[in-house]
Amino acid sequence: MLSTLLRGCCIAAAGGVMVLLSAGAPAHANDEVRIGLITGGCVGCHGGEGGGGHGIPNIAKTMTRAEFVATMKAFRENKNNPTVMNRIARGYTDEEFALMAIRWAKPE
Numbered sequence: 155m156l157s158t159l160l161r162g163c164c165i166a167a168a169g170g171v172m173v174l175l176s177a178g179a180p181a182h183a184n185d186e187v188r189i190g191l192i193t194g195g196c197v198g199c200h201g202g203e204g205g206g207g208h209g210i211p212n213i214a215k216t217m218t219r220a221e222f223v224a225t226m227k228a229f230r231e232n233k234n235n236p237t238v239m240n241r242i243a244r245g246y247t248d249e250e251f252a253l254m255a256i257r258w259a260k261p262e
């Protein structure tokens with residue numbers, strides 16, 4: 155019982171090291187899960203493919219990743235006259251904007 159617990163603990167620790175080592179590299183399996191989680195709310199308005207409609211702009215591969223991140227940062231600072239995106243962007247970090255860009259921006 156105890157040895158099972160200890161083994162689980164070591165595996166968890168090793169997993170943590172792997173996450174640290176993979177930080178900064180693009181789109182690992184871990185990132186895929188995070189991207190799914192942080193962009194899940196976008197599809198309610200922008201659509202599953204990000205194509206927009208009904209007054210909501212298309213965000214599917216319309217921008218480079220850098221442009222996308224800059225747009226999100228600008229919304230977070232209340233720029234570009236947003237109605238809702240300022241409030242949404244405030245919930246995310248720069249790192250998360252970069253992850254979102256992997257899904258929504260033009261592929262690099």
Ligand code: HEC
Binds near residue numbers: 195199
């Ligand atoms: C409640 C509906 C709603 C949700 C949810 C939403 N958006 Fe938006 N989005 C908008 C609207 C409306 C605009 C136009 C700007 C504004 O009025 O705030 C917009 C604009 C944008 C733009 C700028 C597009 C352009 O070409 O100027 C980007 C990029 C964007 N959204 C990304 C996202 C991302 C990423 C998410 C998920 C984290 C998200 N949006 C979630 C409604 C939404």
